[in-house]
Amino acid sequence: MSAIVRLPVLFASVMAISLLSMAFPAAPAASDVNDDDSSWTFLVYMSGDVAGSPLKWQDDINELESGCLSQEIDVFCLVDPEGEGDSRIFSISHDSLGSEEIVSEEIEDAAFLQDTGEANMGDPQTLIDFAELIISSRYSDGRFGIIFWGHGEGLYGVSLDRDDYLDLAEMRYALIAIGDMLGKKIDLLVFDACRMGTLEASSQLTDTADYAVSSEIAVASYGFPYDSIFVRLSLNPSMDTVDVARAFADEHVKYGALMTGISSHAAVIDLDRLREAVTRVLDFSNCSKNFVPIAASQLIEARNGSVEVDGFNTVDLNSYLGCLTSSEELPKRLLDSANAVLNGLNDAIAVNRAYINVSDSASGLTLSGVSVFFPYQTVPGESYENASTFSKSWTLFLRELYLENEYENLDLNISLSLSDGRFGDGLNDTVTINWDSNDSVGTIDVDLFREHDGALVGDCSEKMGLGEFSIDWLQPDIYDIHVYCRDINESYRYYASFGSISIFRQFEYRINLTSIFAQGDIDIILFNLDSRRIESVSVFGNDVTIALSVPDHYRLGERVLVQVLIDGEIVASGLIVVGDAIETEVSMTIGRSMSSPLEYSCTILLTALIIYSFIKLMKVGEETGLSIRGMRNRKLLRSISSLSRNRAFRKAGRRS
Template sequence: MAADAEPVLPWEEDMNEMEAADLMDWMDVVVLIDPLGFGDSVLLEVERDASPDIVSTEVDDGGEVIPMTGEANMASPDTLRDFITFTARNYPADRFALVLWGHGGGWYGLCQDGLLALQLPDLAYALGAATEEMGRKLDIVIADSCAEGVLETMYELREAADWYVGSEMTVPAQGLRYDLVLDSLSRDRNVSPADWGAHICEIHRVTLYFDSWSATMATFDLGALDGFAGSLEALSSSMEGYASIYRGALMGVLLQTAASDLVEWYLDMGDALKKLASSSLPLEVRYMAFETLLAYDALVYDFELYANPFEDDFDTVSNYTGAAVYAPGDDAMDELYGALSFSGVGWGDATSLIRSDEPTTVNQLGPDVTYNDTDGDGELDEAVLHWDLDCDRYVAWVFSQTDEGVQFVGSFESDLPSLAIGGVAGDLTVSASAWTQGSAVSHHGVNIQLTRTVDVCVRVISRDGPVGDGLNVRIWTAHGPVGLSHTGDMFCGWILVPDEAAFGDLLTVEVIGTDGEVLAWNRTYVQGTEIMLEICLVKDVDDPVGTQFLIPAAALVVCAIAAAFYVRDEMRRRGDKP
């Protein structure tokens, strides 16, 4: 508990809450406290007590944690390392939770001591050294501090802990209700660290609701952080490259994103990704933002939110999604951002360039388009883009418009000004760009149409193996049925894209008996160059009942599960309980 800083934090109240908790004999709670002043640091083992006095037992650490001066420097990584290793060695346990208590400043640091704070690289060092000596990770780290639910902090923790709890906005001085937090653990010894973190988030939201404070707190799966960071890195690189010609649009997204109440440029990550995905930026930027949003959803295990409708920031808080990220500019203080591990993801490089005063460059002319019939079947199956520009590389991201929305088809790249697009088909939208020294100098959307046959093979099987005699198989497209020919143990044929079906279309495949009755059916999407499908007949071919309801019932179950996950996710995002 880093309490040796102004404004004063009520550490005595939190200690009394811990002592008031229903502590079990299998729980050890050890607290390092550094109150305001010099020479008064103390290490306590919490004892259960209902009085207003602090009665917990003082622990003699032999100078291992608190030096002989009696003053622990809470901004020092050595203090945190020594506290963790001493506690783990003297209080062995199956699970370890670390609470970082005190003033927080996002990526600037936390656990303020006087005018100093524990910097994030030092936090990473302390936890790395401690967990190496322990021979294991911490199960969960909880930040009871302002605005530490930020990606920069959790990125430093990812190698040393499995789960993390923090708030992306400022936290009232009273912080967490430790009696309720510890009671939620004592009631269920087998609760997982993730679910205990979710309980803590709920306690925080409910407590501040009754105190009329807006509140956010989330539990993060640090095991999902590298996957998210990889997606964000690709998105950041694209944003940085397009800043030269789309600086205004990118800056508009940053300015519209819900910001933390700590400082202006702490932006809610989920809200930023949503706005990028729905912007007018190049299609690949929007696609990458959507993919990153999916990875972000995997990172945020639980999110609790209460936006006080009587506060001025109601609309902003309502758009929070769990984690914030800083968007550094080009001022002197932001130069320190480069010392963070998270800076390697490239987000800061992108936002620094977007926020800079460099002028937007003119978007150069886009490519001309020609078509080829590469296989001599009379169908145009290749488009060639040609730029009249001298650049380092030329890129085409290809998308198809489907009933479910725009779908990514593939990407093509060349170091020559002529770029061939083939192996795909349909009415396609191409995001075409030319690049020099890592920056886009030209970007344009180009509509093309390519035609291609997609081979279709269907195997009909029963309990006795593949069947075919006496059956017909047909595919229903938007333009009507297409019959398949029986060859060996397969029914084969082809459809023409986009004349008979479009990329991403959902097709129905039916098995027809001799009397024209549908015996079974399945569905498949138009993707790739071929469709391979199996349809099961549970009953004999000449059975009058058929099995046409078997597969649809399974499909309905899948749809119901998908809908349930969607509803649960929406409720979780709002802070409701399913």
């Protein structure tokens, strides 16, 4: 193989290796791994003292003993089995034999257990005391996680213990206290408990931890497969927290799919991003409440079309919002609020894993990561309303939706008219909104959106008065206009929308050709540098006016390259920014300063032809044993070279 061939191959090999190294970055060297990131401490809060519904805590202790292979991982379990005086704490040790016996050591110095030996897992102080014991004596640094193991009900709380449980406020209180002890937020919260993937529960966690793993549906009694989860973590304890959380979700759903056939779900929630999503949901609930008088039917129909989760009066939130945003004639403000929530939830749900078995799939079950309480035509009670700060706001919306308040059906006969009210040039530049006056309506709101990009470009409000007002500050463009009528209680009572309203302006630009030698055919090429639109104008005389119409062909701010051609040759060029003046003279540069778009294309094509011909000649030379240097017929090469300089060819190429 010749050196000429080997060099490209070597270059290609180096480039391939470089690309692969970027796609699959190498694992960090041992010296690059932060010790704090490679060690983990987990607290497992095992509440099993539930009469008539015991959970097999011993099996999960055995799974932890089997899976904890790394010395970088410490796991401590506070176990409260069914019965009295038998609560205990285990420091998990690896069991290489995989026996059914618990080999882990019990911790004896737990002061909060010494009096009675019985832990009330529904008391937030129990969780705080457990964490304080471990943090003060057995934790130095590294990442910190808490696993809630047992029964849960995400609308109200977790860790059921006989007649008590950690309600959402108590859970939040304990987690904040633990964060204060750590001097940072908890890295990971895992809920091995039923239906904790509600917005009611998750909204209480946003300032307590970085990530949470939870399920919208019931978790089977065997719980999470801790052996496979902790083996995966032990093999790479320094992986990112979100990937540790992903391991919990992956292994839980995989076990349900492969081993039991029971529908399983787990989502990893980025709690920092969820904070913004919760804010948007609260805004949406307030917006929906105010739109009930005119949008109740769409709000209820969306609820009826949503995916119900486990039949517990909760719906998958993404499912509900998806149904709502597909509703016909939904007021745009409500539509935008719902879409903002969808976008916020998509950002907050880092991982969503679900296995839906045949039976549940037939019933239409789909899970997106977070559910919310949304009963069917039932007003929530005080227990739900007082469960969390989020529940209070959501209850106001549901109460307004289901109390069946009587609202007068208003028809304000809103209409829209266009006129030349500003410039007196015969072009519409003013929008006037007209309506029939009604004492039930206090304020008219108008939102204006640019049609081509959906941007909100203006909004205004007017107290109800004479029955009309005008908007005369519109820039030339195409608009969608939305009109809302609100009563004195801020409830929306009427809505109308008007699409594709065109506001025109014409901008004139003068080109003086006096200084340009103008014998021959004169053409002006307008090349829109933003839209890539090309327009050709034939002119006569030395004083030319170009009229650009907005918005039918041009947009404000677009840049237009103006080129003057005489007999196909560029003799002057200039630049227009559409809308910078109503009427102005274009500054032209004399001489061949830039090529036309068609000439660019012709030049590229010609260059490619020359290269192709040259390669072809080399190939012919190799096949016949001749070299380019030794070829007698040099006229062919000279003719190819002269082809690129042939003025007549260039001229024909531009006009084709």
